[in-house]
Amino acid sequence: MTNLKRRTFIQAAGAAAALGTLGFPSLVLGAARRVVVVGGGVGGCTVAKYLRKLDPKIAVTLIESKPAYTSCFMSNEVLSGERTLQSLTFGYDGLRGYGIDVLQDTVVGIDPETRQVQTAGGRAFGYDACVVSPGVGFKWDAIEGYDEQIANQSIPHAWYAGPQTQLLRNQIKAMPEGGHVIIVAPPNPFKCPPGPYERASQIAMYCKHHKPKAKITILDAKDAFSKQGLYIEGWTKLYGYGTDNSMIQWVSAAAGGAVEALDPSTRTLSGLVEDFQGDVVNIIPPQKAGAIAFGADLVDGDWCPVDKRTFESSRHKGIYVLGDASSAATMPKSAYAANSQAKVAAAAIVAGFQGKTPDDPTFVNTCYSVVGEDFGISVAAVYRLNAETNTIESIPGSGGVSPANASPEIRKREVSYAHSWFKNVINDMME
């Protein structure tokens, strides 16, 4: 090497090192690319697993607050006694088996300039790409008199599966024979659009056998809900919906279902028209992206805007936002959607590292609900990108809900498939 050449080389290396401190070390020096994933839920686990599957040379670190994942999906079956919380709880060893570094800590900041993630535990992690899938947070100021402490102690939301799910289950078991359960359903958009109605169904399934005089009222902030026709068909068939003796009542917003305030001591809810008093009250508050999305400046309003081809944040390059926290209409906020988005993001990140343009994305959502014994229903959609409008659209002529008045055999099969979906989506996330 001539002196001149050597000097240029040293200068280049110095520039590379300087860039390194700016967060591009691996891009310059060709070392392993690093991806830091924030949140070990559906989106986070799936993206971590698929990144390693697509390119085992990528170093993936997943940071999750909790020691294990407890799935919200199927947690309504804890309320009917069909399953335990334990059966919904999964450790992260499966992901470690893919060579993913799974750490228990809480991310408190992401710096898109230096490309660093900071944790509550005081650690910092540099990244080439960061994926954020923190789920939803709650708008605690929406219903006067309701707050996080009350939710933990007496009036659970149970919209994250965990101790509150068990509390709600215990309250339903302990309520009087002819007890009254109230579910307050949130306005759109929120996590799992059919969830509150599946919840009412699962509670009714329990009460039908154990407390046949019980009543369940859904107070809704909306005038329509997901799979409504099918729920009503199931409720009519199984729980006397539409008769004076119906176990389930649904009060739409127009009929006075929107709730403004709670008196926790008497479990009384004030609506616009009248008050409602329950033996057991479950309030599912209005929702927004999880806290870190706000902390890292990823939101526009309540949710995180993204480029629908890649799920890269529209606000900060190099950060991808998946699942419930992202603004991905017309996809619903569901586990299947988060799982599907994660694979699109993983492929886009890998393509980006290789200097390639990502392929056109493709997405699926499938969501089962168990309305009662041998009565399962589903909604399915296959989506594509509309690049002009940066929107995700359902492919015309495909998708939709289970047919009305399907045969009992098909309804029964959908229960079995609902449970099999659960096992397979967990498998695809983290096993």
Added chain:
Amino acid sequence: MENMKSHKTIHRSLRNLLVAMLAVLPAAVSAGPSGQAMSFTCAGCHGTDGSSVGPSMPAIAGMDPEVFVDAMKAYREDERNASIMNRIAKAYSDEQLKEMGWFFASQRLRLFPQPYDPVLAEQGARLHDEYCEKCHEKGGRPGDAGTLAGQWMPYLHYSMEDFLDGKRKWPRKMKRKVDAAIEEAGDKAIPALVNYYGSQQ
């Protein structure tokens, strides 16, 4: 006859080789999602790369590509009794179905143990040899007559129910063979066969 059979086998292994080669080739330069990306979306129900962990969603890994495409087309045209697949299949073109077929054909099928009745399974093994082995070769391993060996049992039950209830078109000769098995073993015939396939690992 012997000749024809070996001819068929050669043809099939050649075809499988071709399929495997095609599956690893980069997707043709065309707009639209890759076969791999489309296939990845199935995993939420059918397990990673199509090896379902059960207990009822069928495994589709290692599936014969033509069987895959035929099944999806039948769902798409509402010619096969469906709970959900008819709604999903309508999103895909023939070409896309082929790409997904190639993807799944090149995946290794991982089987998982499931509970079965050993007495029924033994009876099923005998019925299988007598009536089914000719088309569902090697005990129903993946091939051009679908995957039966190690398939999830509830799914096999649903499939047989659909055939017997006239909700699914019988493949050539199958009705005659199933009728003969039922003639021999009565109500036990279908559960025996299903338990036999479920017992395979």
